[in-house]
Amino acid sequence: MDTIGFERHDHRHCIATALQTVEETCDVQGLQLTPVRRRVLEILLARHRAMGAYDVLDVLREEGRGSQPPVAYRALDFLVANGFAHRIERLNAFVACAAPGERHAPCFLICRNCSAVAETPGRRASEALRASAGELGFQVERVAIEAEGLCPACVDTPR
Amino acid sequence: MDTIGFERHDHRHCIATALQTVEETCDVQGLQLTPVRRRVLEILLARHRAMGAYDVLDVLREEGRGSQPPVAYRALDFLVANGFAHRIERLNAFVACAAPGERHAPCFLICRNCSAVAETPGRRASEALRASAGELGFQVERVAIEAEGLCPACVDTPR
DNA sequence: TTTCATATGTTATATCATAACGTCTCCGTC
């Protein structure tokens, strides 16, 4: 698993791959990747950055697929619950998962200048957290690890 | 620095100590711990759990100290900016810092059953995160590490 | 065919947050 956040890449390809992985996962696990859910995933993948629920909703609305908040939130909830997308707490926003299908506790790197978001493997940080929690008798179920700062591009040319 | 989240402790004492530390820090750094700011800190300390801005505002309102959201948000912003309180992104809520005065990157353990929040040292997790970020050329400024799960009490008696 | 579970669509409203502007107070300067 690699980050795809701050580097050029074959975007068309990564969308297709992610979508296919999600389709297969849903198939295997008996999850319903309905038209709305699939479309919301496509929207997140296409933008390849964090989007608010209302941004997603705007796109759905233009396409005549329902125009009320619950439509977007429900699709996003489905994607997040099954690991196909992540919620960025710091931004109240959502991104498509960079590595759907793999169990992982991602970290997010959020650029405060350009708002780019990169997903990076959080194994070490998440294990450290689990260890601390374990000492206190706390049973960890979900972890959110988010860093705010400057991405490589904005470090070089701030503002 | 120790967590104070899930254990019995001398609450009266911890409030007084924290308040005194904050007063001294403000004094040294030339920060204005105004009546509203001080009162908001006291409110957070007294509850000793995560509170929404509007919960804080309700208390201020009862006391006739201003009844509009910006009053609470501004005081909370001051406390967070100076490390006297923390914002829990997952909950859109605030807690008094368990170790004001010390530079630290805390982790929060949030019980999904009883909503208790414990602050625990996040040094290892935060260092792991910085290391991952550094490899990507990302310059970390702030870190939020939050775990959701069951606290010791709720593990034993869920629901 | 009925029943049930699941998903969708819609209305209404709850919750969280901030922009903008006027006022007050303190402090330093003239």
Place this chain on the structure above:
DNA sequence: GACGGAGACGTTATGATATAACATATGAAA
């Protein structure tokens, strides 16, 4: 003492995010 600036506060208004509740639809199970 008058003036001017900085910072905090109070208020109005509004923006942004999120969900409760209920009606409708659809497909699978009994």
